[in-house]
Amino acid sequence: MAALLEVRNLRVEFPTRRGVLTALDGVSFDIAAGEVLGVVGESGAGKSMTGAAIIGLLEPPGRIAGGEIRLDGQRIDNLPYERMRRIRGKEIGAIFQDPLTTLNPLYTVGRQLVETMQVHLGIGAAEARRRAIGWLEHVGIPAAAQRVDSYPHEFSGGMRQRVVIALALCAEPRLVVADEPTTALDVSIQAQIIALLKRLTREKGTAVMLITHDMGVIAETADRVAVMYAGRIAEIGPVREVVKHPRHPYSVGLMASIPPLDRRVERLAQIEGAMPRLSAIPPGCAFNPRCPHAFDRCRAERPELLEAGATRAACWLYDPASEKHVPESAIHG
Amino acid sequence: MAERIVHEPTGEDFAALPVAERLPAARGAVPDAAPMVEAEDLARHFDVSRPWLQRVLAREPRRILRAVDGVSFAIPKGTTLSLVGESGCGKSTVARLVVGLYAPTRGRVLFDGQDLARARASAAQRRRMQMIFQDPYASLNPRWRVRDIIAEPIRAFGLVRDRAAQRDRVAELLTHVGLSPLDGEKYPHEFSGGQRQRISIARALSSNPEFLVCDEPTSALDVSVQAQILNLMKALQRELGLTYLFISHNLSVVRQVSDRIGVMYLGRIAELAPAETLFTAPRHPYTRALMEAIPDLEMTGRQRVPVGGEVPSPISPPPGCPFHPRCPLADARCRAERPALIPARGTEETLVACHAVEEGRDGDPATAASARALA
Secondary structure (H helix, E strand, O other): OOEEEEEEEEEEEEEEOOEEEEEEEEEEEEEEOOOEEEEEOOOOOOHHHHHHHHOOOOOOOOEEEEEEEEEOOEEOOOOOHHHHHHHHHHOEEEEOOOHHHHOOOOOOHHHHHHHHHHHHHOOOHHHHHHHHHHHHHHOOOOOHHHHOOOOHHHOOHHHHHHHHHHHHHOOOOOEEEEEOOOOOOOHHHHHHHHHHHHHHHHHHOOEEEEEOOOHHHHHHHOOEEEEEEOOEEEEEEEHHHHHHOOOOHHHHHHHHOOOOOOOOOOOOOOOOOOOOOHHHOOOOOOOHHHOOOOOHHHHHOOOOOEEEOOEEEOOHHHOOOOOOOOOHHHHHO | OOOOOOOOOOHHHHHHOOHHHHOOHHHOOOOOOOEEEEEEEEEEEEEOOOOHHHHHHOOOOOOEEEEEEEEEEEEEOOOEEEEEOOOOOOHHHHHHHHOOOOOOOEEEEEEOOEEHHHHHOOHHHHOOEEEEOOOOOOOOOOOOOHHHHHHHHHHHOOOOOOHHHHHHHHHHHHHHOOOOHHHHHOOHHHOOHHHHHHHHHHHHHOOOOOEEEEEOOOOOOOHHHHHHHHHHHHHHHHHHOOEEEEEEOOHHHHHHHOOEEEEEEOOEEEEEEEHHHHHHOOOOHHHHHHHHHOOOOOOOOOOOOOOOOOOOOOOOOOOOOOOHHHOOOOOHHHHHOOOOOEEOOOOOOOEEOOHHHHHOOOOOHHHHHHHHHHO
């Protein structure tokens, strides 16, 4: 399985008056064509930052300070603005949380779709309009032939997010970065949007990076999951393994703190404390002050992703050389 | 349980007692206790018409948004009623009506047996109800120190004699919600979202309330922090015998905290049931659809069944049952006649507003429940 997207040791820094903040540190992962990689974590963990770095839209003064991003073998992290702009839209589509900020309120949705396709696919206006109506039908907008000339404000929230999906996919990109695509939507609409995104990307063999804090969405959509904590990947592996048998103590705590729908528990599991600020990431493993299993090495030395059963976890518990190396049963027990 | 009093204090009892004696010992919760809060046919309409001149020139009728349109419930003392529903269903408007931030267009709220409008006129009664808001970034004054934020209700209601007592009380409240007394010197921006919500809770508790309205208190928080806040709220309820009205859009959160749950749709309650019953035997087609739509974390391979269509506008709600355009069971009666909230066949403690359930067109509830358990 050749990777479509390769991210290697990505490092993003924010120079501030009080020194340089490291927002992402040593982030590495791959996404294959047709694969959905879910990225989860708490706010400030670096999920959206990773997405922004890939599509080349980091908010200044943030900048890529190290590492490489390759799309189909070609480096895209150091391209000049104009070349990156061509790749964005044509090769990489983006879906953001709030459809109102993605859509231009002054243009009809049809015009936005037509322009996107004309620029990136080099097709004529009539053909582009025909396809635009087709896309609106495809994403489930009723009476697409009439709605194509409506403005974004004339659509409801769920319908707008469908338009955004059509807009992201209409240039037939090979990678879609979806940042909290359903967070602003109600649960009944959310299910429609996720089903749609999944169906369309599967049909076209598009790779998807799905960023969300909603584990439920990940569990039913993603093939693999990366759990992020304090700008680093804590654990990455097949979705079923990470959800059902997380290995990193942070993933274990994160999964346990989700309120179950099928039963009432007297007391929810909680991780004590809070994620550290970027300006105060502890040495060693960033999770060590909150970790019930932390030992001396965790406070001194930063763990790399290590084989941990079916997943990889950045945790010294999984280093066979570690004095405290434990079988995973001990973590869950 | 042994500490809980058997005598049910009435409104007069509370009013007769001096503040110090009313709390906290006299605040035990008795199951089936007298209701703390009752809503009777509560409605709130908003006039969203365009300005008069424009409206007259364009010959437009008035546009009335029926945010809440006939909601009735009772919350027994010491228990939690949750209202769930999608955005625009009117749940937050109910929360504001119940504490008197909005005046009802129709119907009334009884607070401990007394009309809310009358109760709000008395500081002694106002002190007994408090509200926690969704956004802990917007609900705390950024220019005030945390100790002043928490002490404001104490000062406003004159609950302590001197500054030293006030300082002790603030320190006690901070400790109670899991913060340090030293945190009182800091400003809100120095805290994370979860810690800020703890400060909101400490402020709400500072007037020794008996009834808390919590409007999406954990929606702005990350899941691991949400667990901390929910655990704290449950512990406080056990200790202080608090009564909660809990507003949320998240069914799994609601399941963890509620005694009873009301599912709202377009300004009305579609189903009102004991928490466990709602999840094991949901009756209203909308409740069932909501549960089907929730993403499945157990990874059983169950396919989510999206609810078709969208929530109609509360400005021009459909006639009859507001859910009928999206309902698989809708027939001519559903399109014409508004269903009343009445006990459901089979699950008596469940109230459902649905003609299909009333007429037995919804299939066997026992079968439906076991099918869900198996799924």
